[in-house]
Amino acid sequence: MAERFDNAALGVCPRLREILSLLPRDIKSTVNEIRLRANAPLCLSSKSGQLFISNDSTVNYIYKSGLAIVTTEDIERSYNLLCGFSIYTHENEIRQGFVTLKGGHRAGICGTAIVKDGKTVLIRDVSSINIRIAREIKGVSNGLTEVNNGLLIAGPPLSGKTTVLRDLVRSISSGLISEPRRVSVVDCRGEIAACIGGVPQNDVGPCTDVITGCGKAEGLEMAIRTLGPQYIAFDEIGTIEEAEAVIYSLNSGVSVITTVHAGSVEELYKRPAVKAILASGAIKKVAFLASIGHPLLMCDVEILEGGNFLIKSEKEAFNGA
């Protein structure tokens, strides 16, 4: 994991990178995020909370003097470095507030949005950067084998839904579940495959095609029409348009695997797009994830009359009417 940290730190300007490179390996391996804020101390997010870094690379758990302060120049240099000195090549990503780095890491960009026709076209005066270190945990989806009739991976934020989805894609594509299958990944935010120059930075298996840069609904349609997938995977279902595209995939004989932010069945029911998908029968299994390493709670979706459905776990059933 320390190597992943060093790899992600390549997106930080040389002055701060030098400070980060001298951190102890055990600290590096627990860090989730590197946070740069203009005129604020260099900060890392880890399992044990926020860590402030001193100029001599010592780690502090409290805010005090002598910390390495990130200047606006550091932010600007890091921003240019993250974009490979070619901001225009990351235009679409920056519009959504992030830049994908080599290695699958993602840098969140915060600053002043330049808006045109009601849409963000670019971000100027970057004030903070949050580099999220990509975690590729192979084998994390080992318990998931019943994916033929579609699967919805539900869980609260930072529970590892994308990590499970990525590993599941790799397993299906590599033939670890049954024989190798064709998988299309619609990776709008570059979190699953994290393609750089058309090359996936994460292992998504040998039979996986990755569509990036377009909207999810558009990407789903494109994949079904042109790539002939047996499985389609994408992250974070949200809109009704995406739900309609998923329902369309049902008629095309494609199994859909996706994720959703929902900590419980009740939260799941509050999402119209999820309700529409489950009621249509496009996805017949829901896996609830508490956090990485915890066992998944597998539920079956039973379609009832009148467009209703029932989510049944081994222990209880939740009515989705």
Add this chain to the structure above:
Amino acid sequence: MVLKYIGVIALAASAVLSGFYFSNSLNKRVAMLSAMLLFIEDVSVQIRYKQADIFWVLKHAVSMTFSKDLPFKNKLCEIDEELNEASVNQILYESGVTEDDQKLICEFFCGLGKSDILGQLSHCEMYAKLLSEQVKIAKFEADDKGRLYRALSLFGSAAVVILLI
């Protein structure tokens, strides 16, 4: 006597050559600026259609035949860091580019990769316009001054020969 003739011939030849050298340097400037204009056009096209990173775009433009007249093309290929005033001036150092041209070219390179596609295209367009003005001036100077340098050198060398012989 032989030495005198040799000296006169050498003097006349150097006068002619220096005139032609100055005239040629004006023509070289025209060729360089015209190549730079095509270079900017290619950069603009590659940014618009390839959207590749700026180093690839620069390498592509350098590989085109029109870039043969750019004296700094080899150094441009080697760059892999931020294009700022210091790094660009390092590229243009001792390339024989005039101070005014160097300033303009430096500003152009420094602005590359710093904005979105529309911004980059506008940047290229603006510097193409500014450079085409420079090309016009350079062509005029090459025609006008070039002829003058050549004529002066020929007449000067003839005068030297007549006076000394």
